[in-house]
Amino acid sequence: MLNEFSRTELLIGKKAVEKLAQSMVAVFGIGGVGTYAVEGLVRAGVGKFMLVDDDCICLTNLNRQLHATRKTVGKPKVEVMRDRILDINPKADVVTRQTFYMPEHARELVKPEYDYIVDSIDTVTAKIDLILNAKQQNIPIISCMGAGNKLDPTRFEIADIYETSVCPLAKVMRKELRKRGINALKVVYSKEEPISPIETDESSCRFNCICPKGTTRKCTVRHQIPGSISFVPSVAGLLMAGEVVKDLINPLKNI
Template sequence: MLNQFSRTQLLYGVDAMKRLASSRVAVFGIGGVGGYVVEALARSGVGALDLIDDDKVCLTNINRQIIATHKTIGKYKVDVAEERVKDISPDCEVRTYKTFYLPETQDQFDFREYDYVVDAIDTVTGKLTIIENAKRVGVPVISSMGAGNKVNPAAFEVADIYKTSICPLAKVMRRECRKRGIDSLKVVYSKEPPVRPLEDMSISCRQNCICPPGTARKCTERRDIPGSTAFVPSVVGLIIAGEIINDLCKGYRKDEIN
C-alpha cells in the first residue's frame, strides 16, 4: 500500500521498514545537528523517538536549526520538534525531556530501551556520560564532533574516534575516551581546521543577549560562542541519520548495506 515511506521502501524493502518502525532512537541535543537527525529519522519511518534538550528556540538559531523559525522563537526545542515529527509521521511515538543531560540527570533514562543513541550535545562531560551509558548496555551510539566554526560541509566523514584528526573537540574526546577505557566510538567529524570567528561586538551575544525569557543556560555564560552556517550542521545531522538507518537495517535487506 502506498504511504509516506514508499520511496524509502523501494530501496530498503518491507522487512527493513518493519525494523525501522519497531525501533526507538534517543537523540540528545535538538540543535543544528540533532534537529536534522530527528527530521531524517522521522522521514525514514523510525517508530519511536526520545528527544532530550532543555533549550528554547532563539532568534540566532534560525540560521542553522531546522526547527527554528520566527514562529517558534521562545518555544522549547523538544516541543517544536515533536510537533514537526507528528506532522511528518503521525504514528511515531515521541517522548520529550526538557533536560540538560549531565551525570546528575542521567538517572531519568534507561538506555536499555534504545536501539540507537545519538550524542549531538556540545559539553564533553555530557557526551562522555551518554557514551558510557550506551556502551555499558551494548546499545550502538554515534557522536557528533565539532560543527561550529566550519564552512566546508564536504570535509565531514564517519570514523572511529581514535582515527580522527584536526578537530579540537575530537582531540579532547580521544583523550577522555582513552582514560575511561572506551575502545571504540563512531563519530562524525571534520578535517577542516576551525575558522576563527570575527571579534565583532556589535553582533556578539556577549553584549547583545537575546535569549528567550526563562532560558536556563544563556550564551553569555558560555566560554566561546562559535560561528555557524546553514549548510554544515545540517550535513552532520543527515550523515548521522544515514548511519543509523543503514545500521538498523543491516540483516533486514537481501542486499546487505556495506
Template sequence: MLNQFSRTQLLLGKDGIERLQSARVAVFGIGGVGGYVCEALVRSGVSRFDLIDDDKVCLTNLNRQIIATRKTVGKYKAEVMRDRILEINPDAVVNIHKCFVLPENIDDFPFAEYDHVVDTVDTVSAKLALVTKCQSMGVPVISCMGAGNKLDGSQFRVADIYDTKVCPLARVMRYECRKRGVKSLKVVYSEEKPTRPLEDMSISCRTHCICQPGTKHKCTERRDIPGSVAFVPSVAGLLIAGEVVKDLISSPKNKEKKTYER
C-alpha cells in the same frame, strides 16, 4: 499498498522499513545537528523517538536550525521537534525530556529501551556520560564532534574516534575516551580546520543577549560562541541519520522486534 515510505522501501525493503518503525531512537540535543537527525530519521521511517533538550528556540537559531522559524522562537526545541515529527508521521510516538543531560542525571533515561542513541550535545562531560552509559548498556551510540566555525560541509567524515584528526573536540574526546577505557566510538567529524569567529561585539551574544526570560543555559555562560552557517551542521545531521538507519536495519537485536505497543 502505496504509503509515505514507499520510495524508501524500494531501497531498504519491507523488512528494513519494519525494523525502522519498531526501533526507538534517543536524540540528545535538538539543535543545528540534532534537528536534521530527527528530520531525516522520521522521513526514513523511524517512528519512536526520545528527544532530550532543555533549550528554547532563539532568534540566532534561524540561520541553521530546521525547527527555528519566527513562529517557534521562544518555544522549547523538544516540543517544536515533536510537533514537526508528528506532522510528518502522525503515527509516531515521541517522548520529550525538557532537560540537559548531565553525568548526575544520566541514569534517569531508559537506555535499556533504546535501540540507538544520538549524541549531538555540546559539552564534553555530557558526551562522555552518554558514551560510557551506552557502552555499559550495550546500546549503539554515534557522537557528533565539532560543527561550529566551519564552512565546508564536504569535509565531514564517519570514523572511529581514534581515527579522527584536525577536529579540536575530537582530540579532547580521544583523550578522555582512552582514559575511560572506551575502545571504540563511531563519530561524525570534520577535517576542516576551524576558523576563528570575528570579534564583532556589535553582534555578539555575550554583550547583546536576546535569550528568552528563564533560559537556563545562555550563550553568555559559554567560553566561546562559535560561528555557524546553514550548510554545515545540516550535513553532519544527515550523515548521522544515515548511519543510524544503516545500523538499525542491520542490527540482529532489531530484527527480532517486529511490533511494539504504542
C-alpha cells in the same frame, strides 16, 4: 497501498521499513545537528523517539536549526521538534524531556529500550558521560564532534574516534575516552581547520544576549560562541541519521 514510506520500501525492502517503524532512537541535543538528524530519521521511517534538550528556540538559531522560525522563537526545542515529527508521521511515538543532560540524569535518560542514541550535545562533560552510559548498557551510539566554526560541509567523515584528526573536540574526546577505557566510538567529524570567529560588540552574544525567557544556559556563560552557517551542521546531522538507519537495518555493520 501506497503510503509515506513507499519510496523508501523500494530502496530497502518491506522488512527493513518495518524494523525502522519499531525502532526507538534517543536524540540528545536538538539544535543545528540534532534537528537534521531527527528529520532524516523520521522521514526514513523510524517510529519511536526520545528527544532531550533544555533549550528554547532563540532568534540566533534561525540561521541553522531546522525547527527555528519566527513563529517558534521562544518555544521549547523538544516540543517544536515533536510536533514536526508528528506532522510527518502521526503514528510516531515521541517522548520529550526538556532538560540538560548531566551525569546525575543518566539513570532516567539512558534506557536499555533504546535501539540507538544520537549524541549531538555540545559540552564535553555531558558527551563523555552519555557515551559511557550507552556503552555500559550496550546501546549503539554515534557522536558528533565539532560542527561550529566550519564552512565546508564536504569535509565531514564517519570514523572511529581513534581514527580522527584535525578536529579539536575529537582530540579532547580521544584523550578522555581512552582514560576511561572506551576502545571504540562511531563519530561524525570534520577535517576542516576551525575558523576563528569574527566577533564584534555588535555580533557577540556575550554582550547582546537575546536568549528567550526560560533559557537555563544563557550564552553569556559560555566560554566561546562558535560561528555557524546553514549548510554545515545540517550535513553532519543527516550523516548521523544515515548511519543510524543503516545500522538499524543491518546491525552487523555497527562498530
